Amino acid sequence: MLVNCGGLYSDKLAEMTGANTGLQIIPFRGEYYDLIPERQYLVKNLVYPLPNLNFPFLGVHFTRMIGGGIEAGPNAVLAFRREGYSRLDYHAGEFAEILSFPGFRKIAKKYWRDGLGEMKRSYFKQAFVSALQRLVPEIRSEDLEPGRSGVRAMACDRDGNMLDDFAIYDAPGIINVCNAPSPAATASLAIGETVAGKVLEQL
Ligand SMILES: Cc1cc2nc3c(=O)[nH]c(=O)nc-3n(C[C@H](O)[C@H](O)[C@H](O)COP(=O)(O)OP(=O)(O)OC[C@H]3O[C@@H](n4cnc5c(N)ncnc54)[C@H](O)[C@@H]3O)c2cc1C
Structure with a gap:
């Protein structure tokens, strides 16, 4: 077997x-910031936003980690390769495969605004911080340090459904x-x- x-x-x-x-995996990177120890008293539990029903995995939140520490995130940015754990990771063949998949093009056409919003939260820290401030208004940019990232394997069909x-x-x-x-x-x-x-x- x-x-x-x-x-x-x-x-x-x-x-x-x-x-x-008929499915293709589309990679979406999720990036986190870590809350600095001096400000961890602001988050005593898990704090989540209401889900976007089109994309329930979207929406940064606060996670209290089992080994200590608080993670803030993740966003969901199209990765330019499957194992694209950083913004600079790129693979021409894999990226071309994503762009040429009809299902991805349909998703991009429909949800480009959401996608650009996620990119903004990736490239501009203040945009990420603003999203977090909706949950904990006291959070400031200097309270957050870049943390880990992960890549979601989102299966997409040819009709543009994730x-x-x-x-x-x-x-x-x-x-x-x-x-x-x-x-x-x-x-x-x-x-x-x-x-x-x-x-x-x-x-
Ligand atoms: C940022 C982020 C946040 C998430 N948050 C949550 C959460 O809060 N709660 C939750 O339940 N889930 C969460 N998930 C989702 C969760 O991580 C995945 O749903 C889960 O890991 C999927 O499990 P899997 O075994 O299918 O794949 P994976 O965990 O990706 O495992 C696949 C394995 O296959 C191996 N592999 C790949 N290709 C090959 C190959 N060719 N040959 C041999 N080995 C190969 C890989 O190295 C890997 O070890 C999150 C994911 C991300 C990225």
Whole structure:
């Protein structure tokens, strides 16, 4: 049995198994700032905005980390390569693949304003801070230091829909996990159980 749970490359791996999902992974980087220790008293818990129903993953928030510290973010910026963890990461072939995918072009046409807003929050710290101030007005730019980033693997179909549910395809001998968006980390044990169940069914 082969189980493909390759995140940012899950579509490529699925293709190699002969699956025709019609999906392509579009990478969206999420960048964080860290709240400096002297100002961490401002955030005593998790603080979230109301979700944008078109893009529930959008909207910076405050996260109290299990090992201490407070993260602020993430934004959601189109990455110029799949493993584009920094603003300078770029891969001509992968970027061309994104731009030439009809589903991406449809999304870009429809949501370019949201996309530009996210880019603004990436390149201009004050724009990021303004979004955070809607949740905690006392936050100032000097309270925040650049933090980590992650890249979301968003599966998109050719009609320009971003899949917001899990997409797991099984074929004889193969399970392809082609979309596992947030909260897939939180739900990872349950997803693992589901995938293991599918393997056992075939065995
Ligand atoms: C900024 C950010 C914030 C998030 N916040 C949350 C949150 O608050 N709560 C939540 O539940 N989820 C959150 N998520 C989403 C969560 O991280 C993902 O849903 C989850 O990690 C998806 O799991 P996965 O196993 O499908 O993929 P991944 O975790 O990406 O794992 C894929 C693995 O496959 C490997 N791989 C890729 N290609 C190959 C290859 N060709 N050969 C071999 N190995 C390969 C990779 O190295 C990686 O280890 C967030 C994600 C981001 C980016």
